[in-house]
Amino acid sequence: MFRAFLGLWLLVFIPLCFLLFPSRYSPIQWFNHHIEQERYIHLYGGTMTLLEEQLLMQPKVAWPKEIAQTSRYFGYELSLLKLSELSLSKSQRTALFEGDILFINAEPEYLLKLLPKSDWVIRLYVDITQSEDIDRSSSGTIYLLRKAFEQTPIPQWQALVQRFSPQFQMRLQKESDIEFTTSEQAQWDKTNSFWRFDATHQLIFYIATPEKGTTLVVSSLPYSSRTPMVLLAIILMFVFLISAGMFFWSYPLWRDLKRLSKSTILFGQGNLSIRAPIPKVTVVANLSQQFNQMAQRIEQTVQSQRILTNAIAHDLRQPLHRMRYAFEILNTPSLTESERTRYQQSIEHSIQDLDHLIDQTLQLSRYDHDREQIRFSEQVLSHLLQKECDHVALANPSLFVTFNVESLVQTQTAWIDPTAIRRAVNNLLSNACRYAATSIAINLNHDTDKEQWVIDVHDDGPGIPPEYREQIFNPFIQLNNASRTKETGHGLGLAIVQQIARWHHGQVAVRDSPMGGACFTLRWPCHPESLLVSN
Incomplete structure (x- = not known):
């Protein structure tokens, strides 16, 4: 803290002292001298010329008396000095010998002019003397x-x-x-x-x-407030106030950064639940908020991966056990041909089950992490959904499948990843077909108030109880802990839909359907700008 404060203090006051210290290297002093010199020489140049001509009309011995008489008519002090009485630099003497009017930026300021063919110098103050x-x-x-x-x-x-x-x-x-x-x-x-x-x-x-x-x-009191002690007191007061302001600005910053650093160290050591405090008024509030959001996402990802790993291990164990048992039975010499065929089919079904599980897991991982595979483009959404409905109707002839779309959006294009949206709709339709009794319906709408695309998938099945509506979007979660097989799924379809919705900056939810079953709603923003920025 004190090292950072000292660095900031030096960074502020070293340039400040350099600028304010009366040195020929100070740009402020040089600028002030240049401006004052131009101004006073322009104002008093004619006066100096009149004084010079007035004196040259008289003998040199009368010059001091003439200046003394003339000075009574000047508001500032006017005097005549010998050149040897002045402490001037070589360049200043050269300027005087060349006939220039010399400006001396002293306290008070004055002008000098050397009279021709003499060592007498006219000095005219341009400010009040002490x-x-x-x-x-x-x-x-x-x-x-x-x-x-x-x-x-x-x-x-x-x-x-x-x-x-x-x-x-x-x-x-x-x-x-x-x-x-x-x-x-x-x-x-x-x-x-x-x-x-x-x-x-x-x-x-x-x-x-x-x-x-x-x-x-x-x-009396000291002559002026500009005495050295008063000036020193003013300068010290100025330095103290600026230093106090710097301290009260840098200390909260240092404190909040230290807290954030401590939270970062604990998070890096494995405490994923740690969060950085977010003060209401601080310059690092946005940084702390971003850290907390990052920590939240990482914690959720780690938890999801842990749940996914455990669930995959659980789902792999059952088909592997069936295959092992089947292989052991197949080695039995007394096995009949029909029994051998039945166990071979069991092995084939177990392999298909494993292949389906691996494919669904890879899809979930892709839509969760693989941002390089994003392929957004302009697509006519109604055409894409019509094709998916046709495929579902052909695969499920016992169900009545309907597709409803608003007339205004039949030809409108949407900025989407067509492969991802097709998979999300397919998963929702497959889920509806699994539980529907006689019919399913898919609706495409445009929410003009929120500027969002909305896809609703209805079925007339048993529906989903409210207490399960949040859980079913987690990987490997099915209602009533039903056994997961190739026919019933592995509980990854809705998790994939949720990841695709997040991919499109949207969301998926479930509610009761007017048809008596469940209604899954997938919605995402219409404007492509928000998707282009992050993707």
Whole structure:
């Protein structure tokens, strides 16, 4: 389980990290850089050209001052730098020397352009810088704090500090105790305030108060939600949620596959009654269902083969015993000619009985397993059934045989295996002739509601009790355990009919006939598509 989960985890996060990590090999980073570069160079190309022409109209010594004055009219920071102050790659420097506008995909993003015949570079930010972001977000708060102290008498400043400390964590400090950097001093002189980050990346503001020499120190929350720790927490939360989702998806899959594997092992060890559990909602539900159907078919086949083997052994024993007894009697010297003839006929009948049993067994095996012998074709079903009825009528002159067919289906064709259907009908008719008193009837219908062909075989015999109607389709099963001989059959005819019905995706059943006896109904689908798919 954990090995599979780790493999899935690595399969998901290694490509994800490769795509999201800011590397020149990342296709997302490359695509983003390419799109942003095309967009910003197109937007600011004309601006850069105007700046270049404006500066070239003046001497080089005036360029920094001109940029400083012009920057006041830009929404983003504009500056002039020495080329040596920039950390650029060889390809980026080459692009600048060729007069191209260079896009730097940093945080924030900016554009660079080298002024001709100089080492001065124009830098124009295309996004807000960190300083601008902090100044914009804090200017209103600084104004309100100054106003609050201006409106409060100096003796009450400590009370004011205590009142606002829970929100701003503020304190008063002497200006002389503050160590200014050059940039902080410039900012202080300009706005009477500046900010810095402490060691914990906490943003600290220093604000001049109305009382000279006293400074208000305000500690705010971290500068931005994009701080490294916050970004790390977001990334870890993202990884955790994705990992949890992967685990809760893979664990049920692993559990169900393990159950299915256990069922497969037990089934392979001979426990044919084992079945795989089928959860209601799982990706392997269909697999478990297919396994259970396969196991059911195999178990039924094995049971049928076991019953068939036992029954064949039982049916073989009786004619073999008769033959052995007959051969022993034939060796008796005092045997008369008539007795010798009678025992020879007994041997001949036993051989015919064995031949009939073997032929029926082979037919049952063929229709049960031999899918390569399937020969489906378009046949006029009424013509096929008429021929079988004629043969039965000739062989049984004492019975009245009738064939009824709907007028609409007399010339319609059916997609069938003609040999199999002929054998099934012959078996049903032979069974009807065996038990009929005076007449049998065969009807051919087309069930338009279910789109099925229907063949009904009626007789006026004793009928079949309801408790035996399921058993008679099993091999070697006859009513009342009647002795099986060549004349009465071996109980395989109806089993063969059932296999042929299944072969055609149909079924065979028995019920009471209006003629007083039994009615066997054979039905299968009309449309050939379902038969073509499996056969």
